[in-house]
Every structure is written in structure tokens, then in C-alpha cells.
Amino acid sequence: MKKRKIAKKSLKSNNSLILVVLVSVAIAISSFFILLKDIITTKAASNNSLGRWISLGMEGVNVGAIAISPDFVSDKTLFINSSEGIFKSTNAGHTWEKLVNGLHIWHPSSFGGYNSSVAVSPNYAIDKTVFINSTPSDDGSLSGIYRSQDKGESWKLVNIEDIAIERYEDAQISFSPDYSNDHIILIGGFGFLARSVNNGNSWHVINTSSNRGITDFAFSTNYSSDHTIFAAVTVGDDTSNTGGILKSTDRGETWNLLIPFDQPYITPWAVAVSPNFVHDHIIFAGTDAIDGVNNLIKSVDGGLTWQPASRGLPITDIQDIVISPDGVIYAGAGGGGAFISHDLGNSWVPLND
Numbered sequence: 001m002k003k004r005k006i007a008k009k010s011l012k013s014n015n016s017l018i019l020v021v022l023v024s025v026a027i028a029i030s031s032f033f034i035l036l037k038d039i040i041t042t043k044a045a046s047n048n049s050l051g052r053w054i055s056l057g058m059e060g061v062n063v064g065a066i067a068i069s070p071d072f073v074s075d076k077t078l079f080i081n082s083s084e085g086i087f088k089s090t091n092a093g094h095t096w097e098k099l100v101n102g103l104h105i106w107h108p109s110s111f112g113g114y115n116s117s118v119a120v121s122p123n124y125a126i127d128k129t130v131f132i133n134s135t136p137s138d139d140g141s142l143s144g145i146y147r148s149q150d151k152g153e154s155w156k157l158v159n160i161e162d163i164a165i166e167r168y169e170d171a172q173i174s175f176s177p178d179y180s181n182d183h184i185i186l187i188g189g190f191g192f193l194a195r196s197v198n199n200g201n202s203w204h205v206i207n208t209s210s211n212r213g214i215t216d217f218a219f220s221t222n223y224s225s226d227h228t229i230f231a232a233v234t235v236g237d238d239t240s241n242t243g244g245i246l247k248s249t250d251r252g253e254t255w256n257l258l259i260p261f262d263q264p265y266i267t268p269w270a271v272a273v274s275p276n277f278v279h280d281h282i283i284f285a286g287t288d289a290i291d292g293v294n295n296l297i298k299s300v301d302g303g304l305t306w307q308p309a310s311r312g313l314p315i316t317d318i319q320d321i322v323i324s325p326d327g328v329i330y331a332g333a334g335g336g337g338a339f340i341s342h343d344l345g346n347s348w349v350p351l352n353d
Contacts, residue, residue: 058080058087064083065118070120070121070125079130080096086098101153102146102148117131117133117173118131128149130147130148131173131185143165144165144171158201161203162205163194163205171187173185173187176219177224178224183197183199188215188233191213192214193246193255194206195253206254212234213234216232216268216320217229217232218271220277220278227251230247230283230303232269244258260287267288269288270285274323275325280300282344284321285298285306286317286319289317295318296310298344313331314333318333337350338350
């Protein structure tokens with residue numbers, strides 16, 4: 001695998017705030033849009049900034065990941081994995097509390113890289129569970145996957161046996177949408193894909209290919225019935241491996257590799273599923289530009305065949321995709337800004353226009 005930062009959170013500079021918010025879909029797409037509405041409507045009146053982005057603090061801090069409580073309407077809770085540590089807000093980002101209990105290995109290189117991850121349980125109000133990743137520290141201290149079962153007040157290391165700690169640097173963490181019933185958590189990173197069915201107390205490693213990396217997960221909107229999950233898997237420099245989209249129809253127990261356009265060395269950074277997937281079977285994948293042109297592709301048959309969906313996008317990596325409940329699609333381009341489509345990806349315009 002190319003040893004550049006493989007996670008989808010590598011967008012920088014003046015686009016970073018947009019893309020930090022975009023990458024938070026792992027918890028609840030609907031909460032994402034509630035958050036935007038709350039932030040803009042409560043602060044825009046005094047700032048005359050309706051429709052613009054405003055700062056919630058953390059200036060000068062590398063915010064690698066942000067997650068939203070599924071109960072955001074009532075609890076206003078956010079978590080951030082940043083270069084200064086793990087932070088929590090219970091007032092929609094107006095103020096932040098640094099979380100330290102159990103995170104004894106923290107120093108500026110341990111958290112908050114562009115590969116950071118933070119995930120909040122879909123059943124957060126009851127089970128109070130949050131997961132984060134941390135990168136290897138310079139002094140060799142333990143790092144990896146941390147779990148909190150008290151809303152971030154304390155943390156415990158729950159690493160996967162036989163997975164080297166440096167692989168957690170790129171780890172993506174996702175809860176099953178049916179977590180209250182199946183207790184499934186997926187973690188994918190540089191060279192591994194693992195699954196837990198007991199809240200991270202133990203793990204089953206499904207794949208340990210040293211030259212692949214999991215960069216994103218997406219769940220069917222009918223997951224409780226069809227048990228379908230997709231994962232974006234990148235390919236490394238070793239041409240004996242292939243990249244593409246992994247698909248599981250048994251809650252992540254087994255996986256099949258789909259290779260869009262018969263391009264075995266495709267590098268997907270993001271995957272997203274239509275809100276109406278049960279009927280339209282639409283999937284989007286953001287990639288490196290294929291043949292220098294197509295960097296966002298679309299399937300209308302659950303991943304069996306693919307077509308370009310990148311008209312209007314810049315020729316650069318598409319590193320994140322978000323689909324709102326009403327079908328509006330947002331895409332984050334590496335170094336190229338954020339874009340929006342109102343026609344299922346047939347055309348795109350810059351989000352800031």
C-alpha cells in the first residue's frame with residue numbers, strides 16, 4: 001500500500017472544517033443534518049452568516065474526526081479526536097471538555113491525525129459506548145483502540161490480539177445500525193479487518209492482508225433485514241493484491257470483493273449507500289481518478305456493475321461521500337473542496353458556490 005495517509009480524513013487547509021463534518025456519517029446521517037441546522041440557525045442570526053460555515057473553536061488544532069450522538073436533538077453531544085486529545089461537547093460545540101481518564105498515553109502525536117476515528121454507539125443513550133483510535137506514540141507507549149462505556153468519562157484499551165499497534169493508525173471504526181440487538185462492531189485498518197459481536201471484548205480477525213487498507217464502511221438502510229455491509233479497500237504497491245469494494249450479506253462474517261470496471265488496482269477512499277437502497281440498490285464509491293478521469297463511480301445493482309458519476313468534479317481523489325435522507329449527495333475532494341449533487345450523481349457543483 002502506498003504509504004501516504006490512507007484514511008479519508010486527509011483533506012487539509014481551508015477545506016478541513018467542511019470535511020471534518022462530512023466524515024462523521026458513521027453514526028447517524030440524520031443527526032448530521034440536524035447538527036448543521038442547529039449550528040447555522042442558532043449562530044447565523046447574530047453573525048449574518050446564514051449558509052456559511054462558522055468556527056466552533058479548536059482553532060489551530062488538527063481535528064481528525066468528529067462523531068455525533070444519535071440523540072443529538074436532545075443531548076447536543078459531539079466527540080472529537082484531535083491533535084490535542086479527545087474532546088466532548090454537550091452543547092452542540094459551544095464549549096468543549098478534554099477527556100483524559102484512562103487515556104494515559106496521550107501526547108500530541110498519539111491522537112488527531114488525518115487517520116483518526118471516533119464512533120458513537122447507535123444505542124448511546126442506554127449503553128453509553130464510544131470507541132476511538134490512537135496512533136503509535138514516539139516513546140513506544142501502548143496505543144490502538146480505546147472504548148468508553150460511560151459517555152467518555154473513562155477509557156479502556158481493547159486492542160485486537162496479534163495486530164501490530166502501528167496498524168491502528170488508519171483504523172476505521174463502525175457500529176452496526178442494529179447494534180442494540182447484534183452487538184457488532186467493525187474495525188478496519190492498514191492490513192486488517194476485524195469484527196466483534198460482544199462490544200469489543202473479543203475480536204475475530206477476518207482479513208490480515210498486509211498490503212490492503214480499509215478506508216470506509218457503509219451499511220444498507222435495510223441492514224436489520226438484509227444484513228448487508230460495504231467496505232472500501234485500497235490496494236498497495238504490491239500488484240499481487242487487488243482493491244475494490246468488499247460486500248458482506250451476513251453482518252460482516254464473510255466478504256466478497258467487487259472490482260469496479262475490472263480495474264484491480266483501484267483505490268477507493270469512501271463508499272456510501274442510497275437511503276432508498278432496498279429499492280434502488282444504489283452505491284457510490286469515491287476513488288483515485290481512474291484513467292485520470294473518473295473519481296466517483298456509481299452502481300445501481302448493489303455493486304455488480306459500475307458507471308462513472310463524476311461530471312463536474314475536479315480530477316483528484318474523492319475521499320468522502322455523504323448522502324442525506326432526501327437523496328442529496330455531498331462529496332469531499334482531496335485538495336479540491338466539497339461538492340453537491342441533486343440528481344443522484346449525474347452532475348456536481350461546488351458546495352461553496
